[in-house]
Amino acid sequence: MRRWLEGLKQLRRYPSAVLGMLLILFLVGLSVYTVVAIPYSQALDLWRGGDHWRMHPVNASPVWADRLRGGDLPETQIISSDEVTARVQEFPGGRRLQIPLGFDYQSSAFPSELNLFLRVHDTERPPFVRFIWQAPDGSEQVIGGRRVARDERVSISQDWGLERRLGHVPHVGLMMDPGSGNPSQPEVLTGIHTMLLDVVMFDEAGSVSADLVVYGRVHGIAGTDHQRRDLMVALMWGTPVALAFGLIAAVGTTVTTLVIAAMGVWFRGWVDATIQRLTEVNMILPMLPILVMVGTLYSTSIWLMLGVVVALGIFSAGIKMYRAMLLPIREAPYIEAAKAYGAGDARIILRYMVPRVLPVLIPTFVTLIPTFVFLEASLAVLGLGDPVLPTWGKVLNDAQEQSALYNGFYYWVVSPAALLMLTGLGFAMLGFALDRVFNPRLRSL
Amino acid sequence: MTQPALLRVENLRLAYRTGRGVVRAVDGVDFDLRRGEALVLLGESGCGKSSLAKALLRLLPRNVQAHEGRVWLDDTDILALPEERFRRDVQWLRISMVMQAAMNALNPVVRVGEQVAEPLMVHRGWSRAKAMERAAEVFALVGVSTDFLGRYPFELSGGMRQRVVLAMSLVTEPDLVILDEPTSALDVLTQAGIMNVLKRIKRELNTSFILITHDVSTSSEIADRVALMYAGQIVELADARHFFTEPAHPYSQMLMASVPRLHQPDPPQHIPGQPPDLLDPPAGCRYAPRCPKRFGRCDEMPDSITVGERHHVRCWLHGAGP
Amino acid sequence: MNRDTTAETLLEARDLHTWFELRQWGFLRAGHVRAVDGVNFALRRGEAVAFVGESGCGKSSLARTLLGLHRPTRGEVVFEGGHLEALDKRGLKTYRARVGYVQQDPYGALPPFMDVGRILSEPLIIHGVRDRETRQARVRAALEEVRLTPAESYLSKFPHQLSGGQQQRVVIARALVLEPSMIIADEPVSMLDASVRVEILRLLRNIQVERGLTLAFITHDLSTVRHFAERIFVMYGGRIVEQAEVNELLDHPQHPYTQALLAAIPDPDPDNADREHAVPGGEPPSLANPPPGCRFHPRCPEAMAGLCDRDEPPDFEPRPVHLSACWLHR
Numbered sequence A: 001m002r003r004w005l006e007g008l009k010q011l012r013r014y015p016s017a018v019l020g021m022l023l024i025l026f027l028v029g030l031s032v033y034t035v036v037a038i039p040y041s042q043a044l045d046l047w048r049g050g051d052h053w054r055m056h057p058v059n060a061s062p063v064w065a066d067r068l069r070g071g072d073l074p075e076t077q078i079i080s081s082d083e084v085t086a087r088v089q090e091f092p093g094g095r096r097l098q099i100p101l102g103f104d105y106q107s108s109a110f111p112s113e114l115n116l117f118l119r120v121h122d123t124e125r126p127p128f129v130r131f132i133w134q135a136p137d138g139s140e141q142v143i144g145g146r147r148v149a150r151d152e153r154v155s156i157s158q159d160w161g162l163e164r165r166l167g168h169v170p171h172v173g174l175m176m177d178p179g180s181g182n183p184s185q186p187e188v189l190t191g192i193h194t195m196l197l198d199v200v201m202f203d204e205a206g207s208v209s210a211d212l213v214v215y216g217r218v219h220g221i222a223g224t225d226h227q228r229r230d231l232m233v234a235l236m237w238g239t240p241v242a243l244a245f246g247l248i249a250a251v252g253t254t255v256t257t258l259v260i261a262a263m264g265v266w267f268r269g270w271v272d273a274t275i276q277r278l279t280e281v282n283m284i285l286p287m288l289p290i291l292v293m294v295g296t297l298y299s300t301s302i303w304l305m306l307g308v309v310v311a312l313g314i315f316s317a318g319i320k321m322y323r324a325m326l327l328p329i330r331e332a333p334y335i336e337a338a339k340a341y342g343a344g345d346a347r348i349i350l351r352y353m354v355p356r357v358l359p360v361l362i363p364t365f366v367t368l369i370p371t372f373v374f375l376e377a378s379l380a381v382l383g384l385g386d387p388v389l390p391t392w393g394k395v396l397n398d399a400q401e402q403s404a405l406y407n408g409f410y411y412w413v414v415s416p417a418a419l420l421m422l423t424g425l426g427f428a429m430l431g432f433a434l435d436r437v438f439n440p441r442l443r444s445l
Numbered sequence B: 001m002t003q004p005a006l007l008r009v010e011n012l013r014l015a016y017r018t019g020r021g022v023v024r025a026v027d028g029v030d031f032d033l034r035r036g037e038a039l040v041l042l043g044e045s046g047c048g049k050s051s052l053a054k055a056l057l058r059l060l061p062r063n064v065q066a067h068e069g070r071v072w073l074d075d076t077d078i079l080a081l082p083e084e085r086f087r088r089d090v091q092w093l094r095i096s097m098v099m100q101a102a103m104n105a106l107n108p109v110v111r112v113g114e115q116v117a118e119p120l121m122v123h124r125g126w127s128r129a130k131a132m133e134r135a136a137e138v139f140a141l142v143g144v145s146t147d148f149l150g151r152y153p154f155e156l157s158g159g160m161r162q163r164v165v166l167a168m169s170l171v172t173e174p175d176l177v178i179l180d181e182p183t184s185a186l187d188v189l190t191q192a193g194i195m196n197v198l199k200r201i202k203r204e205l206n207t208s209f210i211l212i213t214h215d216v217s218t219s220s221e222i223a224d225r226v227a228l229m230y231a232g233q234i235v236e237l238a239d240a241r242h243f244f245t246e247p248a249h250p251y252s253q254m255l256m257a258s259v260p261r262l263h264q265p266d267p268p269q270h271i272p273g274q275p276p277d278l279l280d281p282p283a284g285c286r287y288a289p290r291c292p293k294r295f296g297r298c299d300e301m302p303d304s305i306t307v308g309e310r311h312h313v314r315c316w317l318h319g320a321g322p
Numbered sequence C: 001m002n003r004d005t006t007a008e009t010l011l012e013a014r015d016l017h018t019w020f021e022l023r024q025w026g027f028l029r030a031g032h033v034r035a036v037d038g039v040n041f042a043l044r045r046g047e048a049v050a051f052v053g054e055s056g057c058g059k060s061s062l063a064r065t066l067l068g069l070h071r072p073t074r075g076e077v078v079f080e081g082g083h084l085e086a087l088d089k090r091g092l093k094t095y096r097a098r099v100g101y102v103q104q105d106p107y108g109a110l111p112p113f114m115d116v117g118r119i120l121s122e123p124l125i126i127h128g129v130r131d132r133e134t135r136q137a138r139v140r141a142a143l144e145e146v147r148l149t150p151a152e153s154y155l156s157k158f159p160h161q162l163s164g165g166q167q168q169r170v171v172i173a174r175a176l177v178l179e180p181s182m183i184i185a186d187e188p189v190s191m192l193d194a195s196v197r198v199e200i201l202r203l204l205r206n207i208q209v210e211r212g213l214t215l216a217f218i219t220h221d222l223s224t225v226r227h228f229a230e231r232i233f234v235m236y237g238g239r240i241v242e243q244a245e246v247n248e249l250l251d252h253p254q255h256p257y258t259q260a261l262l263a264a265i266p267d268p269d270p271d272n273a274d275r276e277h278a279v280p281g282g283e284p285p286s287l288a289n290p291p292p293g294c295r296f297h298p299r300c301p302e303a304m305a306g307l308c309d310r311d312e313p314p315d316f317e318p319r320p321v322h323l324s325a326c327w328l329h330r
């Protein structure tokens, strides 16, 4: 134990190790935060998509990416009827409500979409709603009107009639400056736009509430994807998944490989021969195609993949290396002593041989973690990612399927790739430093 | 018979820098050695014997903190010589050394004959043929059949390899040969055989030897002079006869009592305690913590006190009153 | 032989052979190394015996065979009347608790990643001492027995933090912790500094006497045996060539090999420098291809042609209770 502490103390002398540890610490912190903040079931639910995300823009890039370029692309604005005061006019057998959903629009770019979400409460008789757009210059535009039975989504941007009438997609046509020179390159009319809901209720009790969503072109730290999902969910949840996958796979393979190598060395004879032959066969079997096969034919559950990776990783080239390290240990006098005081085979292997090489393995093991993280990401990119879990690889896979780069959605590829690289870098820097501490022979190099 | 010294060492010091502090492995050593004399350097493991030899031959590791003193070989201070001149004129030609465990350090892929001849080709610039001829002579001298010239180290037994290493150190006919633990890893019979060879060489070639060992019995086989080291210092330097029959330092006395003898009715005694840590040796006499004859003055570092002809002891028991 | 009939025989080797197969290119059989080649002796309870011989004469192989670490090729080891080969797994485990083992290289004999407390607990755990307190008490007692006191200060030390002498004490403590009736010590001091050798040997000897243990002590250094053993077996080329009580053997060596060995051992005497030892030429025999007849005859100054190089000498008894396998005593 003390030796390990010593080793850790020595690590402080390597700046790269400190940096690597900080990176890893950051990733671990992020994982812990994520798992606490977005519980597993919630994450799965969110990632399944759908209604959660109806108020998010499609394919919005991260805010910082635009601001860094000096842009002023709009963020999403949600104007709720709860925040405005409606004008009420009573008339026999009903009421008339006028709900002004006004918002200040200052961006020089048009929003990406306009939607209105209506909810009708406590009434059997559907109210009639007229939608009127009031521009900052005082002009009014009646968009249309209809009976609203229950909760309803009014897709203003998809209103073909309106589009034909305005000569532009509605969210451009409604908000453009009519005085702007070139009609094919409309400019935004900045100022306060208002969507006035003129509601006629045929009831005393009921009420109507509404959310006007002016979808922006940028969103949050991570942006959104084609299904309006906030990529932050995947980037954050990808961290614990990647770390867990890497850690379990690395621990699983190293420890099992080591134990199996030790068994071969200790028992010799046919045990050793079998292990050697298995390794040789396994070494020429390519891992990725097998995983692709399993994923295609069977299931792409991350746990199954993890199992297959560990299983294939066990009889890897590592066995030969550990064998070479264990062979001299087998002949160590302390092993003979242990046998002479009655230690059994299992005890000798697990308590006397394995611990002897463990310190040497720690660096290898640390550098192995990112390899498995990358493997998981590669599988996901190939479309063999876990179908339900949000992971970095899944994000990359979606990006690829939506031709993100071709469409200019760089953020979609860059952020998961950056996280992958940070992971690799962190573990690699720590691993190399550990190697120097635990294998002092390298130190003079 | 007074004869000028071949080698005179004055206040030699060698200290290593380590993670935990400075190790003073050789801490103020003086002795002299005459031509044809054999000095045995005795001492427990870790007391600095090998370090002393390395300090003499300037074979220093990288973490040396201090290396000072004077080593006169005839009339030149070989520590003051420029490195390059030392390597060219002194090493191998005047002083050669057999390192500790050298028999296991032979080049496994070069025939032993060539390894023995190599110093001649390098330092004397001899032709291969001439050097091999000389190597054959030295093989005969150390009692290895010349058939073995063309063999590889792994084909030889431990005793034979040790003889080959010895041959290598003798091939340039140096004035002084330093042997670091040449026989510790060998069997009794092999060891006796090698000691026989050393005795013969000393008689026939009048070579001086410094033999490093921790085995008192073996040292008596060749010693003219004995230097007993303790914690980096020579605590007693005496003629072998004096040292083996009436040692003056309490440590020497206890050491002699601890030697197992074949025909001795009483069991050997042991020296209680452990040698001091060279990182932090006691301020006074280094042996005082283990010494049964310790008294007040031992808190002071004893000088090297002359108690007889060429007989010096670092112990206040032999000092003039304070 | 008129042995002391009151003393009970603890361990007996009967015509013991341990041969190692030599392989060429990994699989071709190329003969055998006859490391132990026909050894007979009986050890009495509570006695200390020394096996002496040169490097490679088969001492360690004999020790390992006695410990059940090698299977004898032929012959048998009988311990307390039971045959070692006939023991099942459980029986063998029990046997291992009855015989302690002290190796040559103390540092190598201790697992470097365990502290002293753990090292000494291991045998107890293996032999089913479940209770922690009991284990701790026994570990402490063992440490005190080898004079590593106060025991507490050693429990959490790692082998590399101990001096060679202390390491060997830990090894001895480990051999004692199961309270064996016999200890086999294979060159217990040859890797140690000369100044601590005597100390360790005395310690072993004292424990052996106090506990009434049987001690088989293997060494190549005849000068120490007089005070630390009662009987000596001299080995040469996988065999025992001479055996007798210590003083008898050292003072009246009978076999030419023993005589040469004794002559080669110097006492610290300044006169040594003036005389050469008579050393038999040649090298110890190859155990893979031993010379016919007496194994020592190629180096023997008194070899008799036609006899020593043809027939193996049996044990003769040239002096009472003193056996020597040499045709000279015919």
Ligand SMILES: Nc1ncnc2c1ncn2[C@@H]1O[C@H](COP(=O)(O)OP(=O)(O)OP(=O)(O)O)[C@@H](O)[C@H]1O
Pocket: B016, B017, B018, B023, B025, B043, B044, B045, B046, B047, B048, B049, B050, B051, B052, B061, B063, B100, B214, B278
């Ligand atoms: N390169 C080095 N760096 C640091 N300390 C060293 C170095 N070489 C030797 N020492 C220390 O110096 C002391 C003297 O070592 P040295 O090898 O001279 O002893 P020695 O008397 O030859 O011992 P041995 O009988 O074991 O060969 C020891 O404490 C050793 O640990």
Ligand SMILES: Nc1ncnc2c1ncn2[C@@H]1O[C@H](COP(=O)(O)OP(=O)(O)OP(=O)(O)O)[C@@H](O)[C@H]1O
Pocket: C020, C021, C033, C034, C035, C053, C054, C055, C056, C057, C058, C059, C060, C061, C062, C220, C287
């Ligand atoms: N496991 C083994 N396989 C093959 N040969 C062996 C084995 N163990 C020992 N030998 C050989 O048996 C012979 C006797 O070896 P052993 O170790 O018993 O000698 P020893 O008397 O203990 O020598 P030493 O004094 O060097 O320890 C040697 O030639 C050795 O190479």
Ligand SMILES: [Mg+2]
Pocket: B049, B050, B051, B100, B180
């Ligand atoms: Mg040394």
Ligand SMILES: [Mg+2]
Pocket: C059, C060, C061, C186, C187
């Ligand atoms: Mg041995």
